[in-house]
Amino acid sequence: MAVNPKKLRPYDQPRKVRQPIIPDGPDAAATLYLVAAAIWLTMATGIGLLWVAAQLFPTQLAFSLEVPMLSGTLHLALNPATVSSGFWNAIVYGWLGNAGLGAIFFITPRILGRRLVGEQTATASAALWNVGLLAGLATLYAPQLAVSGFLAEFPLPVDAVLLLALVVANDAFWRTLLSARDSAPYVSVWYFGVALAAFAGLYALATIAPILSLPAAGAALANAFYVRAIDMLWVTGVALGTLYYLVPRATGNPLASTGLATFGWIAWVALGTLSTLGALVDTSIPFAVTQLGNAATLMLVVPAFLAVANLVLTVRGRWTMLLSSGTVPLAVLGLTFLTATAMLESIGGLRSVRSLVDGTEWVVGVRLLLYFGVATFAFLALADHAFPRLLRRDWGATVLGDVTLWAVFAGAALSGLALIGGGIAHGSMLADAASADAVSGTLIWFWGAAGAGIGLVALGGLASLVNVFLMYTSGPLAEYVVPPAPAASPSDAAPAAVAG
Amino acid sequence: MSIHTPVASGGRGIPRWALGLTVAMLLAGSGYFATNLEGANPPILATPAPSGPPSAQAIIARAGCQACHGSDLAGLAIFPSLHGVKNGPVSANLAQLATDHPDDWANIWIAGTDPSASDPAMRSGMPAFGGEPYKLSAEEIATVVAYLKTLP
Numbered sequence: 001m002a003v004n005p006k007k008l009r010p011y012d013q014p015r016k017v018r019q020p021i022i023p024d025g026p027d028a029a030a031t032l033y034l035v036a037a038a039i040w041l042t043m044a045t046g047i048g049l050l051w052v053a054a055q056l057f058p059t060q061l062a063f064s065l066e067v068p069m070l071s072g073t074l075h076l077a078l079n080p081a082t083v084s085s086g087f088w089n090a091i092v093y094g095w096l097g098n099a100g101l102g103a104i105f106f107i108t109p110r111i112l113g114r115r116l117v118g119e120q121t122a123t124a125s126a127a128l129w130n131v132g133l134l135a136g137l138a139t140l141y142a143p144q145l146a147v148s149g150f151l152a153e154f155p156l157p158v159d160a161v162l163l164l165a166l167v168v169a170n171d172a173f174w175r176t177l178l179s180a181r182d183s184a185p186y187v188s189v190w191y192f193g194v195a196l197a198a199f200a201g202l203y204a205l206a207t208i209a210p211i212l213s214l215p216a217a218g219a220a221l222a223n224a225f226y227v228r229a230i231d232m233l234w235v236t237g238v239a240l241g242t243l244y245y246l247v248p249r250a251t252g253n254p255l256a257s258t259g260l261a262t263f264g265w266i267a268w269v270a271l272g273t274l275s276t277l278g279a280l281v282d283t284s285i286p287f288a289v290t291q292l293g294n295a296a297t298l299m300l301v302v303p304a305f306l307a308v309a310n311l312v313l314t315v316r317g318r319w320t321m322l323l324s325s326g327t328v329p330l331a332v333l334g335l336t337f338l339t340a341t342a343m344l345e346s347i348g349g350l351r352s353v354r355s356l357v358d359g360t361e362w363v364v365g366v367r368l369l370l371y372f373g374v375a376t377f378a379f380l381a382l383a384d385h386a387f388p389r390l391l392r393r394d395w396g397a398t399v400l401g402d403v404t405l406w407a408v409f410a411g412a413a414l415s416g417l418a419l420i421g422g423g424i425a426h427g428s429m430l431a432d433a434a435s436a437d438a439v440s441g442t443l444i445w446f447w448g449a450a451g452a453g454i455g456l457v458a459l460g461g462l463a464s465l466v467n468v469f470l471m472y473t474s475g476p477l478a479e480y481v482v483p484p485a486p487a488a489s490p491s492d493a494a495p496a497a498v499a500g
Numbered sequence: 501m502s503i504h505t506p507v508a509s510g511g512r513g514i515p516r517w518a519l520g521l522t523v524a525m526l527l528a529g530s531g532y533f534a535t536n537l538e539g540a541n542p543p544i545l546a547t548p549a550p551s552g553p554p555s556a557q558a559i560i561a562r563a564g565c566q567a568c569h570g571s572d573l574a575g576l577a578i579f580p581s582l583h584g585v586k587n588g589p590v591s592a593n594l595a596q597l598a599t600d601h602p603d604d605w606a607n608i609w610i611a612g613t614d615p616s617a618s619d620p621a622m623r624s625g626m627p628a629f630g631g632e633p634y635k636l637s638a639e640e641i642a643t644v645v646a647y648l649k650t651l652p
Binding site for chain 2: 058079080081085188216221224244245248249253255256257259261263267281282285287288290291292295296298299301302305309350351436440
């Protein structure tokens with residue numbers, strides 16, 4: 001029977017489908033985290049340029065501002081100390097935090113074959129994380145509000161919001177894993193589980209530590225342990241989990257060895273955890289405990305080499321993919337940086353080397369290689385793989401992809417190696433009792449080179465962000481197809497189509 | 501809609517070369533640990549001030565000195581070590597100031613120098629921290645300088 005729509009009463013109207021304020025569609029959380037990550041990479045590296053400039057011109061780039069408030073005056077300060085805090089927090093929590101959580105929420109449902117349990121709350125966690133982080137970064141420039149300590153400077157209310165976001169993210173991940181009832185999920189999920197639990201646990205520790213009113217040395221030790229553990233367990237763990245997923249998926253080859261992957265994961269958990277003891281350097285800590293951490297750091301090359309070897313063997317037969325642009329070359333660059341970083345970490349754990357470079361730029365350089373080399377390439381590879389599947393569009397301008405790859409590669413290598421070289425020079429000059437002026441005069445060149453490197457990474461990040469924007473606005477539509485049966489080769493479907 | 505995209509995996513065995521590498525590194529790590537047990541860790545922070553409120557440590561923490569000069573005040577990046585303050589200026593640009601004010605050159609430098617001074621190097625420097633919230637009183641500066649002079 002034909003119905004005249006003009007004669008329909010309001011109660012006869014079909015129900016309107018309301019869009020929820022917080023999206024709950026498939027991949028909503030992963031999309032929000034990854035888009036935020038792309039923005040944070042550009043922002044954080046921009047702050048990084050300011051950070052290097054503040055090291056080179058500390059007095060010229062120092063400003064302070066007084067803002068009248070109802071309860072007094074708020075002092076805002078831009079100086080080497082506040083800019084340094086802003087850079088490290090933006091990189092670790094903004095770029096690597098968002099990208100890591102996005103990777104976990106993109107990959108885990110695909111491995112387990114289930115939608116994320118609590119997609120809406122996971123999406124809310126992305127909003128909480130980013131709003132909290134923006135507020136936290138703003139407080140860093142108001143020294144009255146911030147607490148001193150590397151990566152643990154946010155005021156308590158901000159820390160509480162960020163911790164809540166991490167708890168919610170953990171809840172979504174673990175409920176999805178438990179509901180899948182998969183007794184032996186793929187190795188990426190194991191890495192994600194440890195990394196995510198460690199991130200929330202460590203962040204809780206960093207939030208609680210100032211409340212406990214620890215003595216100054218105790219607080220400094222807790223802070224040193226936190227920073228080391230974040231690098232070893234969160235950043236490295238989530239990057240390895242991502243690479244373990246991407247290399248077999250992008251090459252279409254099965255992972256070379258499951259046994260090797262399992263063995264490598266066990267070695268990483270054991271040695272990565274033990275190596276955090278190496279950060280506990282104080283008279284109150286038995287020397288043997290610190291040395292145990294250093295010995296574990298020396299052995300960290302084992303899990304790194306096992307992962308690199310396993311994934312390089314996975315690429316065999318598809319070497320030509322390295323010459324193209326896309327996921328595989330980005331992932332292989334991440335593995336190359338992983339090899340270099342693991343070796344430098346091991347060398348830096350040796351007592352003789354520590355005595356030379358401790359407290360110098362060496363530590364900062366190795367950290368930049370981990371952040372901009374290993375983790376950034378793992379997440380850029382993920383972005384290359386994931387965005388077409390999330391936005392249902394294909395990459396448009398390949399030149400922007402090439403700019404991203406080469407600029408980030410050159411920038412990560414230059415900034416990391418310049419500061420490592422600066423650390424060796426600094427340590428040597430201190431050992432020779434060189435004057436402070438001589439040290440400053442030498443180091444300024446290394447810092448200048450590091451600044452150029454961070455500028456290149458910023459350029460690559462900007463190219464990546466523009467590429468994502470162009471893809472979303474004008475990229476060719478790509479059909480989202482269900483991949484073939486699980487037992488079949490995981491290679492992607494037809495060129496124009498995008499498999500999940 | 502299915503989003504199950506599992507990753508195919510190879511054998512469950514562990515290659516011999518991987519076991520060999522692990523054993524070799526385990527031996528190297530154990531050997532390193534066994535031969536490096538003698539020694540003592542340095543303090544994570546510089547030795548606290550002997551006494552007297554407000555403590556120099558608290559003032560230093562509030563003023564953010566360690567952000568540039570390192571957690572142990574032994575210098576970081578291009579920012580010099582403060583451990584040699586008892587021996588005089590550690591940077592050449594402070595030499596003239598120390599000649600003119602041998603007893604309180606460090607106090608003057610931290611408090612902020614005279615913007616009308618003829619030597620350009622004396623017009624800026626630590627004065628970047630002369631404003632709020634880093635601004636220290638003369639007494640606080642004296643406490644910090646007295647403490648710095650106790651550092652080895």
